Amino acid sequence: MKQTPDRIYASPQEQVADFVFNEAVVRVFPDMIKRSVPGYPTIVENLGVIAGQFAQQHSALYDLGCSLGAVSQALRRHVQVEDCRVIAVDNSSAMVERCREYLHAQDSMFQELLPVEVVEADICRLDFRPASVVALNFTLQFIPREQRLDLLTRIRRALLPGGALILSEKLRFADDQEQALLTDLHIAFKRANGYSELEIAQKRSAIENVMKPDSLEEHRARLAEAGFSKVVPWFQCLNFASLIALP
Ligand SMILES: Nc1ncnc2c1ncn2[C@@H]1O[C@H](C[S@+](CC[C@H]([NH3+])C(=O)[O-])CC(=O)[O-])[C@@H](O)[C@H]1O
Numbered sequence: 748m749k750q751t752p753d754r755i756y757a758s759p760q761e762q763v764a765d766f767v768f769n770e771a772v773v774r775v776f777p778d779m780i781k782r783s784v785p786g787y788p789t790i791v792e793n794l795g796v797i798a799g800q801f802a803q804q805h806s807a808l809y810d811l812g813c814s815l816g817a818v819s820q821a822l823r824r825h826v827q828v829e830d831c832r833v834i835a836v837d838n839s840s841a842m843v844e845r846c847r848e849y850l851h852a853q854d855s856m857f858q859e860l861l862p863v864e865v866v867e868a869d870i871c872r873l874d875f876r877p878a879s880v881v882a883l884n885f886t887l888q889f890i891p892r893e894q895r896l897d898l899l900t901r902i903r904r905a906l907l908p909g910g911a912l913i914l915s916e917k918l919r920f921a922d923d924q925e926q927a928l929l930t931d932l933h934i935a936f937k938r939a940n941g942y943s944e945l946e947i948a949q950k951r952s953a954i955e956n957v958m959k960p961d962s963l964e965e966h967r968a969r970l971a972e973a974g975f976s977k978v979v980p981w982f983q984c985l986n987f988a989s990l991i992a993l994p
């Protein structure tokens with residue numbers, strides 16, 4: 748993927764607008780997410796490996812909030828199961844357009860990849876087909892809180908026995924000291940990746956109204972209420988974590 752550097756918040760803005768996944772973000776997204784989310788490359792690659800353990804014949808593998816399709820690409824690199832298809836969904840037309848280009852490029856470089864379908868839709872209004880793997884890789888945090896339980900319930904109903912939901916999220920922490928330490932360390936991570944104090948501050952005010960992280964305890968309670976029987980955290984780097992939820 749192209750690595751145009753993210754300079755979106757580099758110059759001072761009189762009023763920082765709410766963050767949107769538009770064309771300007773699409774252009775810099777691979778650089779932005781790598782420099783902003785500690786552990787992102789490790790999570791994406793291992794999501795493919797984990798999916799390989801749960802993928803079943805004659806089922807769908809969902810990449811919900813696919814952005815540029817990094818997870819879909821990992822699924823296709825790692826899963827070789829008969830009659831499976833990847834369904835990548837995002838409601839940003841700018842993301843979907845570029846995602847289709849990247850996945851076509853992957854098709855032209857490799858043979859025998861799983862078929863993939865990129866759908867422009869709101870994942871809260873999606874009719875799910877029977878699925879063995881569902882990935883929500885840093886997407887649930889952008890869904891309005893009051894819609895999260897319903898979405899997870901519908902995912903749970905679509906999951907086949909033996910399947911899995913892989914849920915990656917930024918976490919918040921009920922303990923003030925833990926929250927403060929991990930927030931500081933996340934800022935240090937961004938600084939170490941070349942973001943200025945201004946960029947960090949402006950990005951923070953851009954996302955505060957649109958991205959609402961929950962605590963691990965809130966995720967566990969909601970997943971249980973949605974009908975998941977087991978939640979296994981498999982990765983945490985600073986305040987970013989990934990969970991495997993079993994039906
Ligand atoms: N209701 C919705 N319906 C569909 N898509 C949505 C919705 N709300 C937000 N999105 C989409 O969810 C994605 C979240 S980014 C995911 C990274 C990717 N998974 C990755 O592994 O590279 C996370 C981040 O940027 O921190 C964006 O593309 C939104 O358009």
Ligand SMILES: O=C(O)C(=O)Cc1ccccc1
Pocket residue numbers: 766779780783784917950954958
């Ligand atoms: O930038 C941040 O602070 C984040 O928490 C993650 C993020 C990454 C990319 C787009 C929006 C939010």
